[in-house]
Amino acid sequence: MGAFLALGLFQGAVYGLLAVGIVLVYKAKRVFNFAQGEFGGVAAFTAFAIVVGAGLPYWVGVVGGLAAAVAMGLIVERVIVRPLESSSRTIMLVALVGVALFTIAIIVLLGQPIPRVMPPLIAGGGVNILGAGILPQQLILMAVLAVLAAAMAWFFKTDMGLAVLASSQDTRAAQVVGISPVAVSRLVWGMAALLGGIAGLLYAPVGIFTPGFMTLTMLVPAFAAAVLGGMTSLPGAFIGGLAIGVVQNLGIYYLGQQLKVPGAAELGVFALLMLVLLIRPQGLLGKEA
Amino acid sequence: MALLEVENLRAGYGSVPVLHGVSLSVDEGANAVLLGLNGAGKSTTLMTLAGLLPATSGEIRYDGKPLTGSPGARVRAGIVLVPEGRHVFPALTVKQNLRLGAWTIRRDARRAHRNLLEVYQIFPRLQERADQTAGTLSGGEQQMLAIGRGMMSSPRLLLIDEASLGLSPKLTEQVFAAVQLINERGVTVLMVEQNAGVLAQADTAFVMQQGRVTITGSGSETLADDVVRAAYLGV
Numbered sequence: 001m002g003a004f005l006a007l008g009l010f011q012g013a014v015y016g017l018l019a020v021g022i023v024l025v026y027k028a029k030r031v032f033n034f035a036q037g038e039f040g041g042v043a044a045f046t047a048f049a050i051v052v053g054a055g056l057p058y059w060v061g062v063v064g065g066l067a068a069a070v071a072m073g074l075i076v077e078r079v080i081v082r083p084l085e086s087s088s089r090t091i092m093l094v095a096l097v098g099v100a101l102f103t104i105a106i107i108v109l110l111g112q113p114i115p116r117v118m119p120p121l122i123a124g125g126g127v128n129i130l131g132a133g134i135l136p137q138q139l140i141l142m143a144v145l146a147v148l149a150a151a152m153a154w155f156f157k158t159d160m161g162l163a164v165l166a167s168s169q170d171t172r173a174a175q176v177v178g179i180s181p182v183a184v185s186r187l188v189w190g191m192a193a194l195l196g197g198i199a200g201l202l203y204a205p206v207g208i209f210t211p212g213f214m215t216l217t218m219l220v221p222a223f224a225a226a227v228l229g230g231m232t233s234l235p236g237a238f239i240g241g242l243a244i245g246v247v248q249n250l251g252i253y254y255l256g257q258q259l260k261v262p263g264a265a266e267l268g269v270f271a272l273l274m275l276v277l278l279i280r281p282q283g284l285l286g287k288e289a
Numbered sequence: 290m291a292l293l294e295v296e297n298l299r300a301g302y303g304s305v306p307v308l309h310g311v312s313l314s315v316d317e318g319a320n321a322v323l324l325g326l327n328g329a330g331k332s333t334t335l336m337t338l339a340g341l342l343p344a345t346s347g348e349i350r351y352d353g354k355p356l357t358g359s360p361g362a363r364v365r366a367g368i369v370l371v372p373e374g375r376h377v378f379p380a381l382t383v384k385q386n387l388r389l390g391a392w393t394i395r396r397d398a399r400r401a402h403r404n405l406l407e408v409y410q411i412f413p414r415l416q417e418r419a420d421q422t423a424g425t426l427s428g429g430e431q432q433m434l435a436i437g438r439g440m441m442s443s444p445r446l447l448l449i450d451e452a453s454l455g456l457s458p459k460l461t462e463q464v465f466a467a468v469q470l471i472n473e474r475g476v477t478v479l480m481v482e483q484n485a486g487v488l489a490q491a492d493t494a495f496v497m498q499q500g501r502v503t504i505t506g507s508g509s510e511t512l513a514d515d516v517v518r519a520a521y522l523g524v
Contacts, residue, residue: 159388159395166378166389173376175341177438178364178393 004249010138010206011221012245013145017199018214018222019229019237020152021192027168027232028188031092035076035099036222037214039193040200043069044209045107047201048118058121066197072103073193077186100219104212115208141202148198152234164188221248224269228276230286239284247272291350292317292446292477293338298347300337307333309500310347315446315493320472321479322487322508324521325497331481332373334497335448338479339363339370351446365393367445373454373481375435379424383415386423386434390441400443407474408437411467429460433467440471447471449480453487465490485521488512 018036025033047065050056076099084092122136155161167174167184175181200214225244229236251268255261276284293315301307307330315321325331336342338349340360349356351368358366378386387408391401409416412433418426423434432452439447449468453461461484469490472478480487488494491508496517504514511517 159392162381162385162389163392166381169378169380170376172341172372173378174389175360176339176364176370176372176376177389178361178442179389180359180361 001250001253004253005246006134006138008246008249009242010141010245011248012225012242013141013238014199014203014218014241015222015225015244016238016241017145017148017195017202018218019225019241020234021195021199022222022226023229023231023234023237024188024195025192026226028164028184029081030089031081031096032089032223033192034093034096034215034219035103036192036196037216037219038100038103038212039069039072039196040198040203040214040218041107041212042072042103042200043197044118044200044204044214045111045211048116048204049111051119052116058119062121062201065201066194069193069197069200070190073189073196074186076193077189081189082182082185100215104215107211111211113211115210117208118204120205137202137205144198144202148195149238160187221245221269224273228273228284230283233283233285236283236285243272243284244269290317291315292319292352293479294348294350295334295338296348296350298334298337298349299345300333300342300347301345302333302342306345307500308337308347311497311500311502313495313502313505315477315479317477318472318475319477319479319493320469320491321477321493321495322491323479323481323495323497323502324483324485324488324511324517325481326483326520329497330500331497332450335370335450335479335481338448339368341370361393364442364444367443369439369442369444369447371435371439371447371449371452373450375428375431377423377426377431377434377438380422382420382422383426383434384419386438387415387441390438393442401441404441404443408440411440411470412437428455429457429464432456432460432464436464436467436471440476444476446477446479449478451481451483453482453484461486483521485512485517488517 018040021036022033025031043065046068047061050064051058051061080095080099084095120137121140156165163174163179164184164187167179167181171181203218221244222241225240226237228240228243247268248265251264255267256264261267291314295311295313298311299306299308311330311334323331323334333342337344340358340363351366356363378389387405391404394400414430415433415437418430423431426434436449436452452464452468456464465487468478468480488508488511494506494508494511495502496504496511504511504516
């Protein structure tokens, strides 16, 4: 069971990272970013091309992957989001689904639609902590998360961070004090892309990965995590991600392995989402509308 | 010397024109009021001056030069709007709201701090409420915060849009008194109002009707004007 819990926390943290990116964009722009997963996809495939394809050091792959993700975020912001700023949210949503599919198609075209194996940053077996085998990759994740949490907490105390919060609360008022909406929009999409890229780099080495792996397997649980957290709370989104990862894997353990219920992971998540939305419709850390 | 000169300004929302040639001139150091009924185009005038709406034609001169550029550039030039309906940042604290008011001078921490102390001096209530979120303030306090936030970037020209909206007569008087104090400290003020009571403290007054300035004069002259008395004071 410990192994399932550890796996759940790990997967959940990746969902959480994506969910924080989703909420960041949603808070600022009231846009559901269906391209969030592909920021991770682009980061993972770029890093793979650098590390495995070109044989360069791992850190070059990490930097290159994250740079590619942020570049994609800024391009999406400029080419898709800003021109559609005043159109309906449905059009925006469909456009972003289009971005995800287009990106997957490009990745397939550039490489091949075959599964790839990304080596982990630190190879080797697991460390035994409280009876569960913890992989080095999972320890790296913990360290990355601690740094990210501290960085985010710091950022939202700076003038820039306050400007992002202010713009999401009242765009007009932010303009009135001289904050440029374009600068905030770029910053938000860049940050969301960075978070997505980190999620992709952390998750890719866990198993084999194929084009679209982030969108197809990670995006829906990440959206569930964002909703669970209240859609407007960054810590809420992350906690929501952890909860979903854990419930998925405990579902597999209890319902799947012991009671042989099919679709146990999805069932667990569904039950959790229904339960939370029934008891707290505003989400775990969301404010009542 | 005129700090702000507006000539034949036209603007509107999309294809709906609201301003049909507004002309007015505000001297440096003036305490000016733009009076008008709902829909006369007062807010549209201020929004156009602040760069939030594009002018379709006409000219705005500020400090002798044609005024163009983004809202942010205009704040840096010293033109600050206190918008109608306050528009404070509800989930941020009073202090954070004021800090964002100093956005354009954020690299000059000394000046931002001086301005903060000045705002606290004018509105002691804001200092008492410094760590409270703006959304929990009363309407009057939010209006004080909106004006205080406008003061944080060291404006030369403060555009205040209906500060008295929704306030009790007593609070309205307090807010007007604070604006007068700000003006006495050297900030040129252009206030939009429906409340003719403000004319008593104004040295310049404009009355707007249907997208044009129809009456221009001193505050007391305008207060004595028959049209104004009939329309705003019901006498």
